[in-house]
Structure formats: C-alpha cells, structure tokens
Amino acid sequence: MALRIIIGLALTVAAAAIAGRRLWWLYRLATSGQPAPERVATLRTHPGSGAETQVTEVFGQRKLLQWTVPGVAHFLTFWGFIILLLTIIEAYGDLFSKTFAIPGVGHWAFIGFIEDLFAVAVLVGIGTFAVIRLRNNPKTEGRASRFSGSHTRAAWFVLLMIFLVIATLLVYRGAQINTGDFPYAHGAFASQIVGHWLSPLSHGANMAIETTFIVLQLAVILGFGIFVTYSKHLHIAIAPVNVLFSRRPDGLRDLQPMRSNGKVLDFEEADPDTDVFGLGKIEDLTWKGMLDLGTCTECGRCQSQCPAWATGKPLSPKMVILDLRDHAFAKAPYLLAPSDEAREALPEAVKAEAQRPLVGTADANGVIDPDVIWSCTNCGACVNECPVDIEHIDHITGMRRYQMLIESQFPAEASGMLKNLENKGDPWGMGQQKRGEWIADLDFEVPVVDGPIGDGVEYLFWVGCAGALEDRAKKTTKAIATLLHTAGVSFAVLGPAESCTGDPARRMGNEFVFSMLAQQNIETLNEAGARKIIASCPHCFNAISNEYPQLGGNYEVIHHTQVLARLVAEGKLTPVTPIEEKITYHDPCFLGRHNKVYTPPREIMEQVPGIQAQEMHRCKERGFCCGAGGARMWMEERIGKRINAERIEEALGTDPDTISTGCPYCLVMLGDAISAKKGSGEAKESLEVVDVAQLLARSVARPEPAAPAAPAGPAAD
Numbered sequence: 001m002a003l004r005i006i007i008g009l010a011l012t013v014a015a016a017a018i019a020g021r022r023l024w025w026l027y028r029l030a031t032s033g034q035p036a037p038e039r040v041a042t043l044r045t046h047p048g049s050g051a052e053t054q055v056t057e058v059f060g061q062r063k064l065l066q067w068t069v070p071g072v073a074h075f076l077t078f079w080g081f082i083i084l085l086l087t088i089i090e091a092y093g094d095l096f097s098k099t100f101a102i103p104g105v106g107h108w109a110f111i112g113f114i115e116d117l118f119a120v121a122v123l124v125g126i127g128t129f130a131v132i133r134l135r136n137n138p139k140t141e142g143r144a145s146r147f148s149g150s151h152t153r154a155a156w157f158v159l160l161m162i163f164l165v166i167a168t169l170l171v172y173r174g175a176q177i178n179t180g181d182f183p184y185a186h187g188a189f190a191s192q193i194v195g196h197w198l199s200p201l202s203h204g205a206n207m208a209i210e211t212t213f214i215v216l217q218l219a220v221i222l223g224f225g226i227f228v229t230y231s232k233h234l235h236i237a238i239a240p241v242n243v244l245f246s247r248r249p250d251g252l253r254d255l256q257p258m259r260s261n262g263k264v265l266d267f268e269e270a271d272p273d274t275d276v277f278g279l280g281k282i283e284d285l286t287w288k289g290m291l292d293l294g295t296c297t298e299c300g301r302c303q304s305q306c307p308a309w310a311t312g313k314p315l316s317p318k319m320v321i322l323d324l325r326d327h328a329f330a331k332a333p334y335l336l337a338p339s340d341e342a343r344e345a346l347p348e349a350v351k352a353e354a355q356r357p358l359v360g361t362a363d364a365n366g367v368i369d370p371d372v373i374w375s376c377t378n379c380g381a382c383v384n385e386c387p388v389d390i391e392h393i394d395h396i397t398g399m400r401r402y403q404m405l406i407e408s409q410f411p412a413e414a415s416g417m418l419k420n421l422e423n424k425g426d427p428w429g430m431g432q433q434k435r436g437e438w439i440a441d442l443d444f445e446v447p448v449v450d451g452p453i454g455d456g457v458e459y460l461f462w463v464g465c466a467g468a469l470e471d472r473a474k475k476t477t478k479a480i481a482t483l484l485h486t487a488g489v490s491f492a493v494l495g496p497a498e499s500c501t502g503d504p505a506r507r508m509g510n511e512f513v514f515s516m517l518a519q520q521n522i523e524t525l526n527e528a529g530a531r532k533i534i535a536s537c538p539h540c541f542n543a544i545s546n547e548y549p550q551l552g553g554n555y556e557v558i559h560h561t562q563v564l565a566r567l568v569a570e571g572k573l574t575p576v577t578p579i580e581e582k583i584t585y586h587d588p589c590f591l592g593r594h595n596k597v598y599t600p601p602r603e604i605m606e607q608v609p610g611i612q613a614q615e616m617h618r619c620k621e622r623g624f625c626c627g628a629g630g631a632r633m634w635m636e637e638r639i640g641k642r643i644n645a646e647r648i649e650e651a652l653g654t655d656p657d658t659i660s661t662g663c664p665y666c667l668v669m670l671g672d673a674i675s676a677k678k679g680s681g682e683a684k685e686s687l688e689v690v691d692v693a694q695l696l697a698r699s700v701a702r703p704e705p706a707a708p709a710a711p712a713g714p715a716a717d
C-alpha cells in the first residue's frame with residue numbers, strides 16, 4: 001500500500017511540475033503580446049453572453065456538431081472525460097483506502113453505470129476518429145484532406161493515449177470486482193465484462209493487476225496531461241478561455257479598429273516608431289491573438305471550407321495559424337529574455353528566427369508568404385467553422401494593415417482603386433456627379449437628399465458605388481427603386497453626396513482611407529438625419545451597420561432583400577407574372593455568413609409564381625464565395641483556379657435557367673464566369689445572373705402611370 005502511494009504521489013508531483021512549468025512559459029508568452037482591454041470589457045458588459053458561449057460551444061459543442069459524425073465523436077469524448085474525472089478521483093482515493101468513496105456520491109450504482117457508459121462512449125469516439133483519419137489521410141488525399149499540413153503523428157499518439165486511459169481503467173475495475181474491492185454492486189457493465197475475463201486468474205493475480213493498473217492509469221493520465229501542454233491538445237485546457245474572450249457574437253461582420261497598446265489608434269497622433277500598425281511582428285498580436293495560436297486543434301475544418309485553398313491558392317487558414325504559432329514558439333526565448341544581454345547570449349538559431357519578417361517571400365525567409373495574405377476573400381468560412389473560435393480574418397487583416405501602411409507592399413493592381421477612393425470617392429474613379437444618373441431611366445421621381453431628409457421620408461436608400469455606377473448592378477438599383485415606389489414606400493437617395501463606404505480600402509488593410517471615407521459618410525448621413533437605411537450591397541450593409549458604430553455612426557440598416565420580403569409578406573408587393581425557370585440562389589458571404597441573412601431572398605423567390613428553386617450543394621452558412629470579397633475584386637487572380645469559375649461550375653450542376661443573388665459584387669463575378677463558360681460552350685446562351693430584386697420586379701404588377709390630367713379650360717395660346 002505504502003509503495004503505491006509513494007509511486008502515485010511522486011508521479012503526480014513530477015507531472016505537475018513539468019506541466020506547470022510549461023503552462024507558466026505559455027502564459028508568459030501569451031502576455032508578452034499587446035494588451036486587449038476590449039476583450040475583458042466585453043466580458044464585463046456582456047457576462048451573459050460569455051456564460052452562454054461556455055454552455056453552447058464548450059459544453060454543448062455547438063460548432064463541432066455542425067459536422068455530425070466527427071461532432072458526435074468529439075461530444076462523446078469530451079463528455080466522457082468530464083464524467084471520467086470521477087474515476088480519476090476514485091483512483092487517487094484507492095491509493096489510500098480500498099473503501100474510498102467520493103463524498104456525496106458514495107457507492108451509488110448509477111455512478112458506476114454512468115462511468116462505464118462514458119468509458120465505452122470514449123472508445124466509440126476515438127474509434128470514429130481513427131476511421132476519419134484513415135479516410136482523410138493527407139498522404140493519399142493530398143490537399144483535399146483537411147488534415148493536410150496537420151501534425152498527424154501527434155494525433156495518432158493522442159488517440160493511443162486516450163485508449164490507454166480507458167483500457168487501464170476498465171482492467172483495474174475488472175480486477176477490483178474479482179478482489180472484492182469494487183465499490184459498485186451493480187451497473188458497471190463494462191467493468192463486469194472485463195472482470196469476467198479476468199475471473200479465471202487467482203485472487204493474488206487480480207490483486208496485482210488491480211494495483212498495477214491503478215498506478216498505470218494514473219501514470220497514463222499524468223503523461224497525457226504533460227503531453228497536452230506540449231501539443232495541439234493544449235486546446236483541452238485553453239479552448240474554453242479562448243471561447244470566453246472571443247468576439248461577440250463571433251469574429252465575423254466587422255473588422256476591429258486598429259489598436260496600439262490597447263488603445264484605438266489615432267492616425268493624427270500615431271508614431272510608426274512607437275505605435276503598433278497592424279501585425280508586423282509576432283509580438284504585435286494581442287494576448288488573445290497569441291491564445292488563438294495555442295488553441296488551434298489542427299482539425300482542418302477551416303481549411304476544408306476555404307475557397308482560396310479549394311482553388312489551389314497557397315492560403316490555408318489553418319496553416320496561417322500554425323505557421324504563426326511555430327514562429328511564436330521559436331521566437332519565444334527571444335521575447336521572454338529578461339535583458340538585451342540575455343538576448344545576445346541566445347543561440348544563433350533563435351536570433352535568426354527573431355529577425356524573420358512576419359510577411360515575406362521564401363527568399364526573404366518570411367513566416368507567411370505575401371500571396372497567402374492577399375489570397376483571402378474575407379468570406380468568413382474559416383471563422384464560421386472553427387470550433388474554438390479562432391479569428392483568422394483579424395490576423396490576416398492585421399498583416400495586410402502592416403504591409404499596406406508601413407511597408408507599402410500590396411498587389412500593385414489595387415493601387416488605382418485606392419487612389420480613386422481617395423480622390424473620387426468610388427473605386428473606378430468615375431466621380432460623384434455620375435452617381436445619380438441611373439435615376440433618369442426611371443419614370444417616377446426619386447428624391448435626392450439636399451439637406452435634412454424630413455419626416456415624410458421613411459428610408460434612405462444607400463445605393464453604393466456598384467449600384468450607382470456599374471451597368472449590371474444599376475439594373476438591380478432600378479428594380480429596387482421601382483419596387484419601393486410600387487409599394488408606396490417613401491425613400492430618398494444621397495446621389496452625388498454618397499461616397500464609397502470604404503469597405504474595399506479597409507479589407508485591403510488601408511485603415512487610413514477607410515476612416516477618411518467613413519467619417520465623411522457619417523457626417524453626410526447625420527446632416528441628412530438618416531436613421532433607417534436600405535443598402536443593396538452587402539458590403540455597404542455590413543460596413544454601415546457593423547463598422548460605422550466604431551466611428552460614432554449608428555443607424556438601423558437593412559438589406560434590400562429584407563425590405564422586399566417584408567413588403568411581399570404584407571401584401572404591398574404582389575408577384576403575379578410567372579417566371580417559369582429553374583433558379584439557384586447564390587448566398588453572398590457578407591449577407592449570409594457575416595450577417596446571417598439567408599431567408600429573405602429565398603422567401604421572395606418562393607412567392608414568385610413559376611420559380612423552381614434549386615439549392616446548390618454549398619449553400620447558406622456553407623455557401624461558397626464568388627471571389628470578390630476582401631477587396632479581391634480589385635486584385636488579379638493569378639494563382640490556381642478562378643474562384644468564380646469554381647462557383648459557377650457548382651451552379652451549372654443544378655442545370656439552372658437563371659442564377660440569382662443579392663450582391664452587386666457577386667453579380668459581376670458570377671456574370672464574368674458565366675460569360676467565360678458560354679465562350680467555352682459549357683453554359684447555355686440564355687443563362688444569366690440577376691439580383692433577387694430583378695426577379696421580383698419582373699413578376700410584380702405595376703399600376704400604369706396615371707395619364708396626364710386633361711386641361712381644365714381652353715388651351716392658352
């Protein structure tokens with residue numbers, strides 16, 4: 001008895017020392033990053049939402065269960081380990097007393113049953129994981145495997161460790177049944193089966209097995225505990241913390257303002273020598289960013305959904321996180337050195353790692369290749385999938401900001417767009433006077449705001465650059481205006497007073513141009529007294545509703561599909577003319593995934609007689625990007641397959657007569673891809689992409705314009 005107590009306690013103290021040292025090192029590394037007071041403030045102001053994410057995402061495994069089979073396997077393993085904490089307490093107690101019982105639990109048969117049930121559940125879970133890993137083997141599947149680039153050997157080792165935890169548990173419990181030491185008279189069905197297998201052995205042999213396997217179980221658990229702190233399984237310990245401090249409601253929608261030393265950067269006073277301008281060095285990450293790196297489970301869900309990765313680009317959101325993590329760990333001795341002298345004394349390899357540029361080509365020994373950060377469309381699929389709430393877009397944007405503002409290194413073809421935004425207020429440089437020209441094509445008046453909107457006008461219709469200036473998108477704008485007019489909705493537009501929201505500049509990393517345009521627009525909107533805004537472009541919709549509040553602009557913003565769906569539901573718009581077509585709807589990422597508007601466009605299509613709606617395989621929260629977001633619209637796509645081509649091929653798989661969407665960017669990107677497919681004979685000549693508003697306008701009966709009233713008296717000469 002004494003020997004096993006000594007061995008058990010010695011192992012525990014040694015393991016606690018090794019794991020504790022590692023955890024302290026990790027804590028120091030994380031806190032060497034920038035402060036993030038806003039994360040703590042969010043938790044203080046929204047304690048309920050912090051608790052909710054713990055319940056739904058950590059204990060409920062919500063995001064993991066989005067993938068049914070691996071989700072259920074993880075659910076069983078997670079809850080198995082929570083329940084099996086009881087058995088660990090029992091194993092420790094057994095070191096000291098054969099009659100040990102957990103206070104308050106005692107030897108209640110139900111506990112024995114539940115422990116065995118979850119032990120078996122964990123075996124089922126890890127068996128499922130093994131099959132999943134065999135079927136997604138990166139060696140045979142290549143890039144198609146979500147584990148491509150992950151540390152697969154460590155994952156197999158962890159599965160083995162978990163198996164050993166359960167195996168040693170069931171063996172010592174089985175032996176206990178034969179020695180009479182087992183605390184539960186009934187219910188522990190799996191232990192009873194193992195006990196039955198061990199029953200031919202003598203009492204002495206069962207005693208030896210019991211003692212050996214209790215100590216072995218503790219040794220495996222303690223070894224596993226140490227391994228966790230040195231591997232991707234660190235997520236077991238820190239994922240709940242990462243989820244707790246994640247953005248609310250998620251890392252989508254808005255980009256965060258640039259912060260330096262915990263404060264929002266003021267461009268007029270900022271000093272590039274002392275302030276942090278985006279992510280230029282790994283230590284420019286906040287502690288939450290560092291926590292993200294340590295939390296990644298290498299599951300590859302993000303990678304599997306990334307349109308850039310799927311079309312052969314070098315960007316994998318998983319590898320961005322892993323490469324940053326590897327660099328942070330390798331640079332850690334340098335970051336944690338107490339003095340310049342201590343840094344000088346570090347091995348040359350560490351000093352060389354510390355000098356690596358965060359973004360740079362292989363020739364420059366960069367940690368992340370520039371093509372990686374500029375391939376991102378900001379579609380949000382990675383953030384949406386990540387089960388531990390890692391905020392990939394924020395990290396990619398941080399690197400873009402530094403490259404843009406400090407290094408002036410960005411795809412050259414986008415410089416014209418940025419200059420046009422600065423000088424003319426739109427990406428094409430067409431000038432503000434052209435913004436109202438579409439109105440002349442309508443047969444009714446559209447008030448253009450010149451001063452305060454006035455109480456009689458309910459909505460300000462934010463047309464957006466594409467909606468005002470791009471020929472295909474202008475058709476959508478006119479359809480929306482016509483439908484609002486038909487429904488009797490009072491609205492006005494800003495016309496020449498409207499400028500780009502700044503979204504393409506911000507997504508490129510040019511926060512300076514974004515804040516200039518945003519402040520100008522907020523001033524215009526406030527002067528007009530706008531409160532309720534209809535936006536037709538999801539990028540404008542997202543910027544005004546989610547990003548302008550960062551600069552003091554607070555408005556009620558709705559997308560045109562939301563207004564139109566409501567008007568149809570209220571009977572103010574009645575689609576009557578049948579459209580006898582098979583139509584597939586493409587979810588714009590900034591409308592769907594970023595802002596969760598999935599239903600209204602579909603509701604509109606449902607109400608139009610004749611439309612046969614056909615979903616693509618990748619739709620709604622799993623929708624596949626058109627390739628234009630993240631300012632990719634303004635960059636050449638030189639690597640891999642074109643994202644819009646990939647999307648159109650999927651759409652063609654539904655054999656559509658028409659493709660519909662709710663975004664002018666998507667309209668242009670998908671339209672271009674259709675033209676290319678028509679050129680190669682892969683798409684029928686009649687195929688077109690239209691906005692849902694255009695479909696509705698085609699179907700809605702409009703009253704004929706009133707005939708001019710007859711003159712009351714004789715015509716004047």
Ligand code: SF4
Binds near residue numbers: 378393
């Ligand atoms: S936002 Fe989209 S394109 Fe960018 S890394 Fe994530 S999944 Fe890939």
Ligand code: SF4
Binds near residue numbers: 299301302303388389
């Ligand atoms: S970033 Fe998230 S989704 Fe991607 S591999 Fe890591 S844990 Fe999985």
